[in-house]
Amino acid sequence: MNKDILYITFVDFEEQKSGSSVRPKKIYDAFLNEGYNITLLTGQQNRKKERWQRCISYFKEIRKNKYEFCYVEPPAGPIFNLCDHLLLLYISKFKKIATGLFYRDAYWKFADWYDVKGIKRKIINLMHKFDWFIIKNTCKKVYFPTETMAELFDFPIKEALPPGTELLNIKKEVANDVEIIYVGGVSEQYGGKLLLETLDKVNKERRMVLHLVCRKEELSQIEEYLNRTWLKVYHASGKELESIYSKANLAIIPRKIDFYMDFAMPVKLLEYVSYELPIVATNCKEVAKFINSNRIGIVCDDNVESLYKVLINIDMNSILEYTKNVKKAKENNTWNKRINQISNLKNC
Known part of the structure; x- marks a missing residue:
């Protein structure tokens, strides 16, 4: 042939x-x-x-x-x-x-x-x-x-x-509590403000580190949060991301819900799955459908209270259970x- x-x-x-x-x-x-x-x-x-x-x-x-x-x-x-x-x-x-x-x-x-x-x-x-x-x-x-x-x-x-998805060999650093990764834009449309405002609120009650990967030129949009001890900012791509992903046990997609975002399927969603990370995401239609059908995370509304409720209540047992399902989704996609x-x- x-x-x-x-x-x-x-x-x-x-x-x-x-x-x-x-x-x-x-x-x-x-x-x-x-x-x-x-x-x-x-x-x-x-x-x-x-x-x-x-x-x-x-x-x-x-x-x-x-x-x-x-x-x-x-x-x-x-x-x-x-x-x-x-x-x-x-x-x-x-x-x-x-x-x-x-x-x-x-x-x-x-x-x-x-x-x-x-x-x-x-x-x-x-x-x-x-x-x-x-x-x-x-x-x-x-x-x-x-x-x-x-x-x-x-x-x-x-x-x-x-x-x-990629069948990567995953190396994880041992974490005793929730550590989140977000890779992407930090504009309001992509949920940067929602994410940081929510983590600020969560960290007043429980320690939750956010590993945020974005472009250097976007820092001006989030400068009010750059001194937070729970926030670690990186500018990386490709192979450079591997060591950052190894620190996290939960990923997030905080996009603002609208007609366009409802039908979009972000590449980062599948990158998260490739790194065997459960996902918390706002209720954009196709992203939510993928997460719910594969039982790989939690979907919430695109506001601080809804995202806060998810993050403040999530525990390591839930993350471990979702991780098992992520591994299956990875092999099927x-x-x-x-x-x-x-x-x-x-x-x-």
């Missing part, structure tokens, strides 16, 4: 600083683990000259070979460079290769907090609509992070991809299971 495939991404695998860059690399590694021979296109699109050069080289490389299918991991925003649109048209229409695309984000269409305004927003929306015109004319199947998101888009063949679903493209 031919196991040569095309894989198009818009990131550099050397720069693993966010979920949008982590997932394409994990997919790539899973394809390799399954024995696929991958002709890969990487490179950030804002480096326009470099992206054009890579697209042209990619075209020259693939024009004489046969491939089983093509899989695309597009950027979160619109595709900037016409060379990528032309490449998709060539692969689909001239090479006649079954093409699938993972449409991971739609903040431009559904997020009320999307802060781009005026003419710039109109231009970005037009670019997204042009992308959809190209997608509809080149792709056999479009994948989405969740079923809820898939329902919002009109496309003949679409499906939700299972989340992706690997990246390899995800690409096994993608490989059905060859039958389209």
Whole structure:
């Protein structure tokens, strides 16, 4: 069986600083683990000259070979460079290769907090609509992070991809009490204020350390809490995170509940599962569904009182019980299971 495939991404695998860059690399590694021979296109699109050069080289490389299918991991925003649109048209229409695309984000269409305004927003929306015109004319199947998101888009063949976890060898430091980790943005939308305000209240009654991983430029948003003894702040990514994860026995996703967050499936959720951490999360629909169906944590409302009630009452026995279920969820949602679903493209 031919196991040569095309894989198009818009990131550099050397720069693993966010979920949008982590997932394409994990997919790539899973394809390799399954024995696929991958002709890969990487490179950030804002480096326009470099992206054009890579697209042209990619075209020259693939024009004489046969491939089983093509899989695309597009950027979160619109595709900037016409060379990528032309490449998709060539692969689909001239090479006649079954093409699938993972449409991971739609903040431009559904997020009320999307802060781009005026003419710039109109231009970005037009670019997204042009992308959809190209997608509809080149792709056999479009994948989405969740079923809820898939329902919002009109496309003949679409499906939700299972989340992706890694079978990591976990090393844990022994903890006698609850130690929480949060990795992500600290803006109000992502729950930074809710998280810190709640932990401040909890620590007046019981000691509970928060290991918070964020970008340096975000510190100004949380400076009033930086002197708290229960807060430990890190700026890390990739392998650097392993030692931080080893300190925690509970993870948290404190996102503000809204229409957009309801259908989102954050990469960090599955990273938490990969590190075998039970999860406390606000009641965003798809995140809550995953946590409740796998019995791997507790869901609460997106306010201080609700989150406080969960954290003040959680104990080590509960955490140990949830951890057993997390290990099962980890094995049932690997990246390899995800690409096994993608490989059905060859039958389209």
